[in-house]
Amino acid sequence: MTNHTAAKIVCQNPECQAPNPASHNFCAHCRTAIPKVYLWAVGEDALTLKTGQTLANNRYLAVNNRVLLDTKPGWQPEVIDRVPEFITPYLRLVAHRPHVPQVYGSVALNRSGRRTSTLWLLEKAPIYSEGLGAALAGKVMPELSESWKTVGSMRQLNWLWQIANLWDAMAVEGVSRTLLHPEVLRVEGGLMRAIELMPNGDSPPKLAELGKLWKLWQKQARIGIAQALEKICDRLIKEDVTTATQLIALLDEALRTVGQKQFLNCNYITLTHTGPTREQNEDACYPPSSNGLYQKTGFELSLAIVCDGVGGHQGGEVASNLAIDTIQRRIENVLDKPENRYPDSIAIQIENSTCVANDQISLRNDSENRQERERMGTTMVMSLIYGHEAYIAHIGDSRLYRITRTGCHQMTLDDDLATREVRLSGVLYRQALGMSSSGSLFQALGMNSSTALHPNIRRTIVDEECIFLLCSDGVSDRDRVEQYWQSEILPVLEGKVDLATACQRTINMANTQNGHDNATVALVHCQVKQPVEAGQNTAIQDFPANATTTFTQTDTLLLSSPETNSKDRQRTMTTQAEVPDSPRRQPLLLGAIGAIVLMAIGAGGWFLSQGQPNPTPAASPSPALAPSPAVTPIEPGVQ
Template structure:
């Protein structure tokens, strides 16, 4: 999205014309779409600007190519190599992860071209976005925390796809205002959380004074932390720091029937034509809500469904928002959104049931919403109504459509632009009202707003035919720069949608974000949970991933510059006095609590001949204890490596069946595997000492990736097999070759030792990820 400059020609004859003959499109008054792509592979090395790859991709800067024939489908391999599948499985992170656009072979070697890579399309000339290290020194404390929090959110899904090394490579980490962007993915040795912390050491030393003690404490504890703990600690720090920020939000929303429709099946909240401004100053934490729905069902009731969804969502969310006078916990707001969406779905579905509507006759609606609370923005969507994020450097689609094309891409069946050409690729796979809420999986995203930007919410009456890519620099970039109002831009986009699309209703909502005063509120090191040495020693961490990688990748210290300490000290001088006061306060408190704290810490940490356990390289944490009613995520796939027997999990119907398992007449227990990212609930754990090694589990979800937006089970051309059916004949026991993946709903007794080593406890799991175990 960010790689497209203005312009798609609306005349079909222009698309068929020779793209390099600019006169062919003069009749349209528009140029062709320009997509800037990042090139990877041996085939892109050694080229000079102006070189043409595969007779269509022109090199404009080092490894940055322009597609000169955007009207033609890009090239893609028949069979995708494993290194490309990771991109597709991680497509649920469209703001951070680039997307494969084309792949082909040349005489010089293979070429991979990525769209939505970390490219600043408004720069002249077009160039890569700055690295995180280059932008670190001048970033306010909230933004520094925000960048690290985004890395922490990506850690587990990247580990599942074996590309976590990407997050430890400074040159691959780029930033676009408050958003972390990745230049490309890198596979390799699986780093530990401690190694991730090691890559943050130079950042912590150059961090803003308000957060430096917290970051150093956080990094020193990462050797023993879980990914969930790391993410939670950063979330707590963000909540503290964000309370000191002053924000201004401008909102404008318009909906229009369009020139060719008999009725408007879109609906919005606030009402069309509303223009609002909200100023947020600490300690107040006001809220703002924007809803866009696009009804499905035509004369069968699409307009009824969209209006009903708006009414139900308002009824559920407005009381929640009115009670949020203080900062709210993110999990609470995410749960409130999921419950409101489920309620809207069920009310529309109930009306369908009462009218005995079946299959395609059922009315429904898409949904995209933005909820602002203080310095936080929550985006939620179902269907193909979209949200876009616009910065000074780029325009990106922040949501991933719930349609067949996106599903096929995420399952790894092909590049997005390849599957987009398949019949039925635009068909929705979910919308509000089409079935029970237990089968609905809304996507909810959380953003920290610490930089001027614009969020656009719209129905497909505007987004069809790449109209956002066509007009964003002309109509939305001036809003980011403060040169045009949100209201004027929204009205213009409705007019442009009617002129260049005109086949559908159109709804446009624009949320302009402006930071009046960045936060300098201090985050104490105590947020980490224990007193730690402030000047963390790199020797406390495990060695780098590999010596070659360490030698070829520039360090963060190198990017920050040899005098980064001096620069940081000079920049921080005005805050020195306040920093000394804070240190004095924390010092007194720390002196009082130090004795009790160290004694308690000593009791908690394992002892080994007086040695500091933090110093032991390669130390591993013991498997977690599985607690009743908790959720755990499978961290390591139980599928076998090629040529070896899979480590099957064995589920028994009852504990009596366990004791009878040696009997020839006993039923064979179910055996199967679970891929990484699966969610399992611990239903029961006996209290008897002789039964402590057994737990009853239920498989809640089995997903092809571990993204926050991943539905528990995605259907596709090759659905996952069902688990083996228990037989009465012991000879029918499944062999490793016949083993299957356990499906959601599989339940039974299992040895705790089988699950604990490959699982990690998940606290506060959102309803969207609880799958079939949702209550």
């Protein structure tokens, strides 16, 4: 690997364009952020690239095997007119990032005595940037199969769960065989990320093939899940489980049980600002930004919402606040009942609450006789964390990012016309941005009946320390989050600043680097403490080494079928403590009870050590893309 840290990256500020060393994060001349864009090359000649080689008039530098560094990230990448068939699945699967890389551009390769070939460059591939230092920058992240034996039960199940959730979408696009190639499946902490897509060819794979691959990994599964995973693999191979929905249900069972042994602490805070150029603030957030820091544990609901209102005199402010009041009240009231806290039920309640909020705003528009651009509406993005799961929902172009020590990933997909063109027409996003009204929204709350509304809801597993950043477009415009997350948000994970300081700094960044709109931020800091498992090398884990909970052989899960009801699930969870007592086992039972008590005290002490919460207010997955033809696009910047 070449020493590319000495390479020069041209400042993206068109009025500066000064060359800077790749080791710099900001331009030495104008202080503009310098993005490090590492790209993965695909195409028939991708393997012929040599480290140190430059392409496209010295724009791209080969820094590793098939890894290129863009030295002019502010310039539009070149793209040939015709997108080949093997590239279109990347475009249609854009909603599944960060699991699937996206198309950045293309490069023509001229070979002497041969025809010209084309390399396609993929961005947001599993390649380290600068998050862990210059030594890793430009290196491809490790294979899942290599990392499998070094992680705990929760992460092993999480990776498999992500694969299962990708199966149907990839099958539709003819690339589900990707999930059967271990060399393609890379991991970044808890994230499973494919480095490229593999076509199915003439023989689409069955889930039974997935069972055979997982069977190889199962031999090195953790004690707590080994038996359950063996049953899952056997059922896949025997074709007792034939759909991804059934497989996800089985993995959800295992995750739910293992997740009960995971400690999760959520600190969250919000802040909103009118901005330097606006007269009124049409953004809104929950919890209210004046209420300071909140703290919840994993089995309490942690809800954060950001809305960005649009339309008419004071209409945006009314719409955003009405949306938050409606969604917050309905979700917390319904999910206050434990029997409603299952994945399907939670997702349904989020969708229903969003649709009710939409109709409330729409009725208000009708009652005030608001027409076309005078109709008020709002975007919405929310996170709901419960146990080991995070539910993400959004409408419009307010965004949610997931930030860890190794990267920052946008987890939502804007409901704008440019994105729709990418998914439906197979054009590159940068090309779609050149179309008229590309930034206009095709859906927002309150603009039409809920029958034409399609909330985007996805579920993700939280098995590592991370921060969810929710924000309005006054913060995210011009890729400011991607440019500044390391300087403004990452220090929280490094223990250098507190959450309130990071929140204020992010608002300041938005006002100085964008400044054209209201700016609103919600930061949700998830602190995860995993149990230490038998035989586990804790030195390679990303949870505190002083965790005391341990798994034993009797913690093994016994799963029957996806249709098992909650009472049956409780009966099949057998441990030593459930065996009828005998004189020899009574001391063991007492010891187990004592260990549980000590564990609870230790967990409580750990949470208290993270800081006391402020009082909480008393009232306190696949994106669908089928907008109604009657939807009127919402022009960007119209308030």
